[in-house]
Amino acid sequence: MKPIQLISPVDGSVYLERMPLSADEAKAAVARARAAQKAWAAKPLEDRIALVKAGVAKLNDMSAVIVEELAWQMGRPTRFGGEFGGVNARTEYMSDIATATLAPQIIEDSDKFRRYLARDPVGVVFIVAPWNYPYLTTINTLVPALIAGNTVILKHASQTMKVGERLAEAFHAAGIPEDVFQNVVLDHATTEALIAARSFGFVNFTGSVGGGVAMEKAAAGTFTPLGLELGGKDPGYVRHDANLDAAVDTLMDGAMYNAGQCCCGIERIYVHESLYDAFVEKAVAWVKTLKLGNPFDADSTLGPMANKRFAKVVRDQIADAVAQGAKPLIDPALFPADDGGAYLAPQILVNVNHSMRVMTEESFGPVVGIMKVKDDEEAIALMNDSPYGLTASVWTQDYDTAQAIGQRIETGTVFMNRADYLDPALCWTGCKDTGRGGSLSYLGFHSVTRPKSYHLKKV
Incomplete structure (x- = not known):
């Protein structure tokens, strides 16, 4: 032994x-x-x-x-x-x-x-x-x-x-x-x-x-x-009536915190076409403020992934997506601590779709794909197009709207205007895989x- x-x-x-x-x-x-x-x-x-x-x-x-x-x-x-x-x-x-x-x-x-x-x-x-x-x-x-x-x-x-x-x-x-x-x-x-x-x-x-x-x-x-x-591939949906700044701050934190290694981390984001360009611009600016480095350094906000083999999974997903036409918006050179091993630069991908592994397979790392949607129906269909169902985050100004959308999402928890959170008074559960x-x-x-x-x- x-x-x-x-x-x-x-x-x-x-x-x-x-x-x-x-x-x-x-x-x-x-x-x-x-x-x-x-x-x-x-x-x-x-x-x-x-x-x-x-x-x-x-x-x-x-x-x-x-x-x-x-x-x-x-x-x-x-x-x-x-x-x-x-x-x-x-x-x-x-x-x-x-x-x-x-x-x-x-x-x-x-x-x-x-x-x-x-x-x-x-x-x-x-x-x-x-x-x-x-x-x-x-x-x-x-x-x-x-x-x-x-x-x-x-x-x-x-x-x-x-x-x-x-x-x-x-x-x-x-x-x-x-x-x-x-x-x-x-x-x-x-x-x-x-x-x-x-x-x-x-x-x-x-x-x-x-x-x-x-x-x-x-x-x-x-x-x-x-x-x-x-496992999970938790989605965020930003409706036309969302508070844009709050959505960017919470969803990007949900995607990147703990190097993306969160059970209920945000791994895919769908944004209404009226807010899409502004959301992407603000999301890129948000990620560029991160500091990848040794976790013992006081200014490091992003540490290494837990194992270099986990980081390889994410790197492979990103490479496959880019080969299929996805556009990476973060230059890895901005994060010189990326060593090709456990230390991995964060990444935002656009021009993504559900034929790409990064939008359908669990990543469990600091990468997120962002897609433009025209309405609730398209967003709901995309959120449900997953083998997983842990949490889903809906960004809107109205309780009833979030509840109605949530009733149609195959998930264990529905969030409105928050993500990546556990409430001990509510059951932590999931469905599907x-x-x-x-x-x-x-x-x-x-x-x-x-x-x-x-x-x-x-x-």
Whole structure:
């Protein structure tokens, strides 16, 4: 068995390496989690909530070192800090709604019958987390899973293995037992074998479509519930009545922030013909203000992509589009840090269409294509012309218009005048090849619990 290496995008060095668990060691970890679950679930709900919140507080105490570690692991500039704003907001909201969400729903409580619907923890929850927002995506499931009385096994992406270790360190320091929350390093074969062996009550995976397919194959015949967030090609639509400056600022930030490595990042933009020229001009000016560089430099607003192979995907998409007639509007010479590897200059493409990979395949990098449309009908048809459906951003001045358009878009979330954002009160979900299931909101608790009906009769 070979060690798993984390190659830093900052300088190409080996940042850390860890040995994956053997098959027997992995089975033993699952056994410990199962053995610990009943006692954890027996703790009062308010105690579990307090311990989880204490774990997040301990994580906040590590913020300075975590921000630096994130830069080394996946390239995000340190000027943007960590992910603590979202981590804290989501933890607070899910903690606040836990009591009401997990409380039994009483149908009848009389001298003849007591009928109610309860929610039981599923047992052991397995989280397979991604590298792009490694703390936020883990917290989305970790917090409700622990609060609901489950034990958790976390396998983090190889690109952000240190994140799993920090989470375990913080939660254990807060008093959560080590067997209740375990961070593990696993290879693909052992991961799939554990799922196939019915080791878990729920599996939450965030990653590629190919990874999701592997998860479903591993779980086939086990009836293990899966939560899958697998990808996106999220569109923005700028109507004729949009606030142009606000649309440019938000959509371009949504396309370029985190080097475009956002699950719900903007990857394609459709602009009404009356605003198209002005939007493109302002978008180009916006991108030219970015500074690509070492993530530890205070003035860097764009760091390297997490791995040079991810950057190659984007470069290939751009090259293919240009070969088919697309026009690049950003001169890479403006970004001398572009090294042909992980450091990639941002790009805006026009004269694009849906025969080009850059408009249909997930890019997950700092590139966006912009198309002119004549009306809502054309925009809706283009937005739906995608195998993915995570979010869609509509720019208009009218709630009813945005709602009517949103009802026709095949997507998990409809935004009006915003993009690339998660609201913990609203379910994070998708459709089509983006996956299935949902996290956050009260439905996030439903994913990590199962309904249990009580029909009690007096005689």
